[in-house]
Amino acid sequence: MTPKDYLTESNARPSNAVIDDVPFFPQDELQCGPASLAMALNWSGVTVEPSDLTQEVFTPGLKGSLQNSLIGSARRHGRIAYPIAGIDALMTEISAGHPVIVLVNLGFSWYPKWHYAVVIGYDQIKEEIILHSGLTAGEILSFWTFNNIWKRSEYWGLLILPPDRLPSVVEEGKWLTAVTGLENAGQWQAATTGYASALKRWDSSFIAWMGLGNSKYNLGEFNSSADAFQQATRLQPANGMAYNNLAHVLAEQGKLDEALLAAQYAVDLGGPFQDTFRQTLKEITGMKLYKENQGKAY
Amino acid sequence: MLNRIIRPVSVFLVLAICLLNFHVPSVQAQMIGTDAVIAGQQAANQRAQVADFLAREDVILILTQYGVDPVEAQQRVTSLSEEELSSIANSIDRLPAGGGAVGTVVGAALIIFLVLLITDIVGLTHVYPFVNHPR
Numbered sequence: 001m002t003p004k005d006y007l008t009e010s011n012a013r014p015s016n017a018v019i020d021d022v023p024f025f026p027q028d029e030l031q032c033g034p035a036s037l038a039m040a041l042n043w044s045g046v047t048v049e050p051s052d053l054t055q056e057v058f059t060p061g062l063k064g065s066l067q068n069s070l071i072g073s074a075r076r077h078g079r080i081a082y083p084i085a086g087i088d089a090l091m092t093e094i095s096a097g098h099p100v101i102v103l104v105n106l107g108f109s110w111y112p113k114w115h116y117a118v119v120i121g122y123d124q125i126k127e128e129i130i131l132h133s134g135l136t137a138g139e140i141l142s143f144w145t146f147n148n149i150w151k152r153s154e155y156w157g158l159l160i161l162p163p164d165r166l167p168s169v170v171e172e173g174k175w176l177t178a179v180t181g182l183e184n185a186g187q188w189q190a191a192t193t194g195y196a197s198a199l200k201r202w203d204s205s206f207i208a209w210m211g212l213g214n215s216k217y218n219l220g221e222f223n224s225s226a227d228a229f230q231q232a233t234r235l236q237p238a239n240g241m242a243y244n245n246l247a248h249v250l251a252e253q254g255k256l257d258e259a260l261l262a263a264q265y266a267v268d269l270g271g272p273f274q275d276t277f278r279q280t281l282k283e284i285t286g287m288k289l290y291k292e293n294q295g296k297a298y
Numbered sequence: 299m300l301n302r303i304i305r306p307v308s309v310f311l312v313l314a315i316c317l318l319n320f321h322v323p324s325v326q327a328q329m330i331g332t333d334a335v336i337a338g339q340q341a342a343n344q345r346a347q348v349a350d351f352l353a354r355e356d357v358i359l360i361l362t363q364y365g366v367d368p369v370e371a372q373q374r375v376t377s378l379s380e381e382e383l384s385s386i387a388n389s390i391d392r393l394p395a396g397g398g399a400v401g402t403v404v405g406a407a408l409i410i411f412l413v414l415l416i417t418d419i420v421g422l423t424h425v426y427p428f429v430n431h432p433r
Contacts, residue, residue, distance in 0.1 A: 033396050059395060061366075062395035072377040106424045106425045114394040148424075177336065183331070183332055184377050244329070273330055276328060
């Protein structure tokens with residue numbers, strides 16, 4: 001097999017590219033996961049040492065770090081973790097200036113030596129891949145060797161990006177999943193930025209408007225949260241979810257009449273979340289009654 | 299003999315029942331989370347919420363067994379989606395965990411050392427940093 005067999009020629013891509021500003025951290029024994037993640041995170045603007053990440057990604061019983069632990073840790077630092085696959089995607093992202101964490105098997109399936117490294121460059125003419133790996137900064141591997149060790153992980157790669165920076169080639173669903181991960185990690189500010197970036201690209205994304213509304217709500221920014229849910233109701237007028245969440249925001253703002261209308265509307269629309277919608281309506285009805293009775297007491 | 303089996307089993311059952319009693323989420327007036335919006339219909343009903351909860355407990359338990367601090371395991375699980383968790387719950391013993399090849403030279407038996415040395419020279423593997431690969 002020649003390298004050409006696994007390489008699609010792309011005219012849009014330069015024949016070589018190197019990202020200069022990826023810091024190198026030599027790994028301690030078994031700590032290629034924390035080291036690789038630290039390089040990518042520092043590149044993305046998060047100041048962190050590999051030893052700070054060991055606790056978050058390393059699993060002692062496995063003597064290594066799981067892919068999903070890297071993903072979760074990146075999110076806890078407010079960064080997008082976006083998986084990619086294949087040499088084509090790899091070089092496209094490198095040429096866009098995005099370093100890529102790769103999982104490789106340095107040995108064989110019957111003698112696995114799983115290892116993380118950070119690809120920082122390529123040269124299509126010399127047929128070389130350049131990576132920060134183990135104890136070596138800027139190690140150079142031939143396409144042939146790199147392909148052999150990378151294919152054993154089914155070409156698994158991971159981008160670590162600031163939430164305002166989309167991958168060069170990006171799928172809406174994958175981006176939104178990554179941003180939702182930021183929400184789950186409690187990184188509301190980063191999530192807000194991630195959804196806003198999504199909406200610049202896909203302005204009619206119901207999920208992105210919902211996510212923006214939820215993140216703003218959690219930041220206590222109720223006006224912009226309500227705006228986002230309003231947008232979502234316009235995009236999917238028959239979906240009660242947006243009305244339900246809007247009702248909560250309006251209640252939070254003290255606009256109980258409007259909140260009641262929205263909650264009632266969600267209940268009328270029904271759907272799989274109708275139990276939640278009914279509870280929302282009940283709660284806001286209770287709030288309104290309480291407020292009215294309080295008024296009478298004076 | 300029987301006691302040796304009954305005791306751990308009953309301890310497990312007591313724990314399991316306690317977990318079920320205290321943690322299964324009930325329907326509340328709440329915001330619909332974005333992950334639920336993405337999952338759409340599936341995660342909507344309560345059964346799915348319970349399944350999600352159990353998956354998280356599973357993974358926390360598994361990670362703890364593999365030496366991760368319980369509090370940290372909880373944190374790791376929080377930032378992952380149900381789909382991302384299921385791969386850990388179902389196949390942790392088969393998942394690749396990158397650790398690197400530092401120490402391999404010492405650890406490998408002679409025959410494996412020689413095989414890997416040759417495959418390294420050919421460029422099929424990259425275990426030994428001192429081997430120059432063909433270009």
